[in-house]
Structure formats: structure tokens, C-alpha cells
Amino acid sequence: MNILLVGAGLSGAIIGRTLAEAGHNITIIDGRDHIGGNCHTERDAETNVMVHVYGPHIFHTDDEEVWNYVNSFTTFMPYKNRVKTTSQGQVFSLPINLHTINQYYNKTLRPAEARDFIENEIADKSITDPQTFEEQAMRFVGPDLYKAFFEGYTIKQWGCSPTELPASILKRLPVRFNYDDNYFFHKFQGMPENGYTPMIEAILDHENITVHLETWFDPDTAGEYDHVFYSGPLDGYFGYKLGRLGYRTLDFEKFTDKGDYQGCAVMNYGDREVPYTRITEHKHFSPWEEHEGTVCYKEFSRACEPEDIPYYPIRQVKEKALLSDYVKLAEETGGVTFVGRLGTYRYLDMDVTIREAMDTAAAFLESAAKGEKMPAFVQNPL
Template sequence: MGKYDFLIVGAGLYGSVFAHEAKKRGKKCLVIDKRKHIGGNAYTENIENINVHKYGAHIFHTSNKKIWDYVNSFVEFNRYTNSPLANYNGELYNLPFNMNTFHQLWGVKTPDEAQAIIKSQIEKLNIKEPANLEEQALSLVGTDIYHKLIKGYTEKQWGRKATDLPAFIIKRLPVRFTFDNNYFNDNYQGIPIGGYTALVEKILDGIEIKLGVNYLSDKDYFDSLADKVVYTGMIDEFYNYKFGILEYRSLHFENEIIDSSNYQGNAVVNYTDSETPFTRIIEHKHFEFGTQPKTVVTREYPKEWKKEDEPYYPVNDDKNNKLFKLYSELSKKESKVIFGGRLGDYKYYDMHHIIGLSLKKIATLFNEPDSI
């Protein structure tokens, strides 16, 4: 018997929620993380009295009232609504694609006018069976929206030409024929007041934490500390890349403190042309309606993932999914280790998904009914 009931590897949302719920059930937990902070990729750092999203914009949104009530039981969330803008060579367009976008593109004022233009463009292309992402997108939204608002951004994001990307990446494109700039359709949306670090601090209240320690560098020792291990890192790294390396897209961030109270007037502006090297600029103060005298902006540059980089977006193509399946089958044979989270499942999740999965895992382990 170890000193702890659970060793949780990773202080992100999955591990933190798991630790909180296990503690509520009388279990002793130790949470470790190789980073020197809690919160995983949702971590926010206070710079110039602004909560800066250090690993890219995180907007909490869900239609699950139980999960919304759950996170609000720790901290209060504000009413932030994600309404990004697109900058195409200096032209500004509202996102997601809606009547404001269509008015900016074509000067139309009614849904019928917008639908007629999109339908006409799609019909002229005569694409029956899309062979790649470009053809898939064109067959959904036509030429103008594709070339100004999708092509450049997507090719930068994936580091490949749209004609070389599989069609399944874009299964659908949300097109709204209403004047609605709200990016998400969920019932609940907001940012924790005081930032995500404040949220995770509350979740981990009373739980022992060790930061700046690497589980895999001394696995036998850490395994000896607990009866069970909850592992939220990369599943292929856990198995020392036995079957090969799972691919990810990564990001590089450039932060700038600007001596101005308002740089771009919006939290998120996407740069959809191919010439601009970054995909978007985030102005963090707008997530919390800040009035600070200075502002902090972050330019986001996608890049190919290498072992020393942070993995962000799994490349869920056929090759990688087959590889993950091998690791997944191996993980099912583990009696001591529980795999979870984005890296453990090799799947991109939103934050509400991660919290829900962690709560479901707790319910399963403790033989409780699933309440989510």
C-alpha cells in the first residue's frame, strides 16, 4: 500500500477535477505536474493586472447545466461571449459566417439574397464528391467565403495546402442566416472572474501538489507512492513510443505589452490571409472587460510538433488513429494506471468535455450512477 490512494499526473482540468472528487470521497491524492504551475493549458498568468491566457484563448462554453453549475460552484463566471473577427488583408469580417459577414462581403441585407449568392457559387463549381479539404469547403460555402475566410487560416493552422488535407477535417461549416456574432450555440458561456488559475486553485484546495517534477523520469518511484495512477500525459510517451510517435500540431506564442488601453477592440482577431505568418491576435483584457491602462496581446503561430514542444492539436488522420488504437489496446491491460484527458485519449476536447469525462470516470470507479 502506498502513501496515497491516487497519484494524479497532470494538474490540468481532468486531473484537478479527479483529485477534487476523489478527496470528497475520502481518498488521499497527490497531484504532480512537470510544469511549474497548475491549470494545464488553461493556465492564466497575471501580467499588468490582466489575466493572460498563456496557452491560447480559452472560452468556457457548454449546454450541460450540471457542468456549468459545477464550475460556477468554485468561482463566478462572467458573461463573455465569443465573437471573433476575421482580418483578411485589412478587411474585417464577423465570425462565424452570418448575415453581418454576408453584408460585409456582398452588401446583401436579407437571408434570401445571401443564400442565393452562396447557392450560385456552389452550383458553378459542380463538385460532386469532394476529394480534399478545399473541395469540401467550396462545396459547403462557395468561393468568396472559402478564399477570404477559410483557405489561408486553415493552411497556416495545419501547415499544409488545403488540397493536401483530407475532406473529413471540415465535416460541416456553420453558416447562419441571422445577424448573430455569437460563435457558440451553447446555452452557457463565460470566463472565470479572476482567470482560470483561480478556478483550478479552488478545485485543488486542500490537495497536496508538487510542481516541476517529471513523472516519467522517475516512474518507478512515483508509482510506489500510490495505489492507483491517473495519467493525463501523452499515451505514446508513457509507452516510450513503442509503436511510433503520435503526431500533433503545436503553437508558438509571442506576447507584447502595449502602452495603450485598447489595441484591437476585440479579444480574438483571426488573420485569414496566407501572407500574415500568425493565425490570430488575442487581446486578453477583453475576456474580462478590462479597463487597465495597458494591454497585453499575443500572436499565435502554428507549427509542426517536435518532442520538445507542447502538443496542442492531435492529427487524427487514419495513420495516427490506427497508431493510437495500438496504444489504447495496451492501456486497457493496465491494472494500476488510468489514462484520461486530451493527451491520454489522443483527441481534441473542449474544457466542458474534459470535466465531464473526469466526473464520469469518478462515477465509474466509485460505482456511482453517472450524473452528467
């Protein structure tokens, strides 16, 4: 079959590769001038540091099949994400761990003592059924740690009060009663040795795949293909005719320096009066390399406008109502399957994106073998 994939990021590349290996003719288009979507990496011209152009992407997963898949296209180097935060005039370790607790409260608690201290002296036990982000944080870490590490950062990141965000954002609040400061807890963690873009280039390197960059999708051309996989914005496919789904976007203020600017890859800024949410220093994402110079990004979060790159789906009540309407439209369309972060309006880590792309390709091959129609969504956005 002749199949069109809209978007040359992880979803499009992996679905395209799997279907190409099955003998289908694959055309991939992308409006940008590079492949890789928001995972795109490139060397900084001034310092030669590998830069994550759209913000850092750290690979972590418990899915061994996904881990083996990406490692078949590139070499992954060991990498542990150790985040620091500047708050109230001090630097602390995140996620909240035993060092954070002892430092903040000027104590020398052992694990059991710290657990008892937080639960019985600090946490707000009057909250029995947390409904909001703020209630969830107050219940599990109390007002001090909430204000130091979550309140200001969350307001800057989401542009609204934590009382307006659902508790589900913090349902798996990472609080560790040991000195483990590895931000993630997954079995497999690492970074591609030469960046994500060469990895995706390798995935796309197949005789049945043709890639066209700086090419925008026209829905009127969908009928020229046997099937379309669309990883652009769901509402954009329909020309935003029901309205726009809400996103947050990021602005980056890039600067260079000599040596080591901040001593870590990610420094959060929890105080509300600091306008940016964090500074990322990209040389630390490739600790196996040595560079005299350094490249840093200050990150600023704001509401996404029509010409901006959408990053984080908001998914509050009004967005979910609109999403429901778009899902219905999509299911009535036929001939197109919506995939990825934008196509399903869900925040997805890279490993989940890859897993869903693998599953979507498998579902298509199975449907084709049975002569059945492919659904609009393999993963329900609702």
C-alpha cells in the same frame, strides 16, 4: 485507496476532487511550476491584465451540470466571443454570417436571399459527397469565401493543404444567415472572474489532496499506488517506444501597448502571406476590468517537436494507426486510466474535458464498489 493523478489540469483536478470527497488519498503531480495545465492564467506584471498564458480559453457549454460545477468554485462573468478576421485588405466578422456575406459581395441580401445566393450561385454543387476539408468548404460556401477565410488560415494552422484534411473538421461549418456574430452557440458562456487558475486552486483545496509541482512521472512508481490516472501524452507514458504521435504546437510573440490595440479579443489573419494565424488581446477576455495598458499575443502554429508543448492532435491516417497500437498497449498495462486531451489524443473543449473527468471519477467509484478493474479508457480514443 492511494491514488496518483498525473497532471494538475482540469482532468486531474476534477477526478482528484471527486475521489478525495469519497475518502481516497489523492496525490497529484505536474511537471510544470503551476497548476491548471494549458488553462493557466496569471496577471501580467507590467499591465496587470489577466493573461491566458497558453492561449485563450473561452468557456461554453450546453451541459448544465458542468456549468453548475464550475460555478460552484468561482464566479463566471458573462462573455461572448466575437471574432474578427483580416483578409484581402478588409476586416470581416466570423463565423460567416449575413453581415460577412453582404460585406464581402457588396450586397444587401436578406436571410432567405443570402441562403439562395450562396446555395445556387456561389457553392460548388458538383461536390455531392465532400471527403476533404477543401471539398466541404467549397460545397457549402464556394471558392471565394473559402479562399478568404479558410484556405490560408488552415494551411498556417495545420501545416498542410486543406485537401489533406478530412471533411469532418468542417462538418459543422458555421454559416449563419442572420447577423448573429457570437462565435459559439451554446446556452452557457462565460469567463471566470479572476481567471482559471484560482478556479482550479479551489477544486484542489481538499484535505485529502496533495499537489507536487515540478515533479515528473516515473512509470516505475505506478505500482506504489492503487490506481493511476494519467493526463500526460499517451505515447509519453510508454517512452515513445512505438514512435511519436503527431501534434501541432503554438509559439506566442507577446507585446504590450497602451489603450486598445485592435478593438477585439481575437483577430484572425486569413491571408497566407501573414505568418501568424491570429492576434489575441487579453484585456478583452475580461471586459468587466479596466486597464490602461494592454497585452497581445501573436500566434504561430508549427509542427510539435519533442521539447514543445503539444496543443492540437493531428489524427490523420498515420497518426490513427500509431494511436491504435498505443491504445492496445494501454489496455494491456493495467492499473492506469488515460484521461484528457493528451491521454486520449483527442482535441477536447474545456466543458467536454470536465464532463469526461466527472464521468471517469464516477466510473472509478462504481468499479471500486463492485470490486471490478478500472479500464484504461473511459472514452475510447479511436
